[in-house]
Amino acid sequence: MTRAGSPPPLDGLRVVDMSTSYAGPTASMYLADLGADVVKVERPRTGDDARSWCPPSADGASAWFASANRNKRSVAIDLRSADGIAVLHRLLADADVLIENLNPSKLAALGLAPDDVRARHPRLVYCAMSGLGLTGPDAALPGYDLVAQARSGLMSVTGAAGGSPQRVSTALSDIVTGMAAALAVTAAVVRQRATGQGDLVDVSLLDSDLALLAPRVAAYLAGEPEPAPSGGTDSVLAIYQPFPTADRDIVIAIGNDVIWRRFCVAVGLTALAEDDRLGDNAGRRAHRSELVATITDVLARRPAAEWLAVLAGAGVPTSLVQGLSEVTTDPQVLARGAILPVPGSDGALNGVRSPFRLASMPEPRNERFPELGEHTVEVLRQAGFEAAAVERLLASGAVAAPAATADRRVS
Structure with a gap:
């Protein structure tokens, strides 16, 4: 029986997302799509790196940023300040999940390494997202989608037959890592709600790309020759x-x-x-x-x-073999409601609906991405900060908010 109109499955789940760029924001967006309250913690003044990934943009907003940050609230916190760290811990005390993709040495310097945070907040599900994982000799190396596609072997099997290896031309590693993180976090939350125990979720771009290559790895280790770019021809199936054809x-x-x-x-x-x-x-x-x-x-x-x-x-x-001009007008794509216009953008900005449909959620959650620090005052007040404390934090620069929202004081 369909329960249309019932609360979404992750209603009440509180997520603090400290990640930037694309994999982490994708993970938290999928959780938000399912009903979670995602608070996006950003640097004052600059915010998430992806805010500056322009062009393309509309009214100064990056299309890339918009595509991975719907259904969230933004708070701007200066984690270099003691007051900023204290604010973050106040948020974590009431949160169910933390998502981060910061450099391990930076986390350690801030006292935010997994062991430190989990000792202080034992119920928290801590999701650490990285290029190469939390363990191994290269755990501290930085990672981006291109690096993961190269190191995992994904590029070695992609491209024209006889040609040079090619990157899959989308943020594949980031998006799949975001999906994997959302799945693992949801599983950890199931146990958290039953037992009160937190967990450490370790998700990396390299591991995600290796998972994409599972059949190719299995075939190679079973005796197949090492594969090379094949121009879209499958190594196992024929044809x-x-x-x-005559025209395309x-x-x-x-x-x-x-x-x-x-x-x-x-x-x-x-x-x-x-x-x-x-x-x-x-x-x-x-x-x-x-x-x-x-x-x-x-x-x-x-x-x-x-x-x-x-x-x-x-x-x-x-x-x-369709181009994007055809994909975005494909009758099946449109019938599935896969293209989500960003509210307030007059169609200039669009996202793509999460790759799942729930009978209990006949319409997707689709709230506009937040402006930098748009919800700082609101979130801090909900976390128990008195109005005077919020004023002091804003004045000191430990937190930041746009002038319009900072002026809307909550008495």
Whole structure:
């Protein structure tokens, strides 16, 4: 039974997010999408690094920042000051989860290393996000998406056949690490709510990219040759790759022997369907080059739209290789409500809906990303600071807020 209109599943979960850039904010955004109250702790004056990732921007707001920071509140705290650290600990005392991706030496200097924080707040779920993980000889090295894609081997299998390795052209490591963190944090919270125990969640870009490569690693360790860029051709399945047609490229995904036979009949290659040498994937792999040449010759005779209709009618998985101008107007994408316009931006800024749908949440939570320090006064007052204390912290620079919100004093 659908419980539309009921509280979201993470309603009441209190998250303090000290992370910056993209992986950590993605993790906290997914938690916020599910109902968590996420307080984003930022540096006064500059804030999250991604606020300056421009262009593109709209009204001075970075499109990248907007895409990973919906449904949050922002407080600006100077963690270099003793008062700022005290404010943070006041917030952590009432929080369920802390997310951070700061340099380990900086954390230690601030007294915010995992062991220190967990000793002071034993119920807290501490999520440490990093480039290479909390352990190992290179744990202290900085990490970015590009570095993780290179070190994990992901780049070594990406690119045109015979060409140089290529980065997957999106913040893949960051986004997948954010998903992994949100999953692990949610699991830790389940136990926290049952037992009152906190946990340490250790998530890294390198580990996430290795997880993406799991089938390739498994195949290599099982005796397959070390893979190289293959231009979209799968190393195991045949045929599973892009093909040119008379006007543009499509992909064809033949995942089993039944689909192979359907495909051959649909495109007029019945003799191939009846060839015992090609009846299983091993046989098709052994003859991959000649099969690709034959199929390429046939598909080049008709435009993509005709082939898509033919193959869809035969139950063969296929698609155009779409550009973003097509993706963002794709009827299926639109029907799923996958593009989320940022409120107040008149369509100039957009995000992408989280990759899950819950029957109890028929409409996605979609609140505009916060301005830097927009909620400083509000959050501090909710944390128990008296109005005079908030005034003092603002005056000292330990915390900051935009003038408009700082002037709205709570008596």
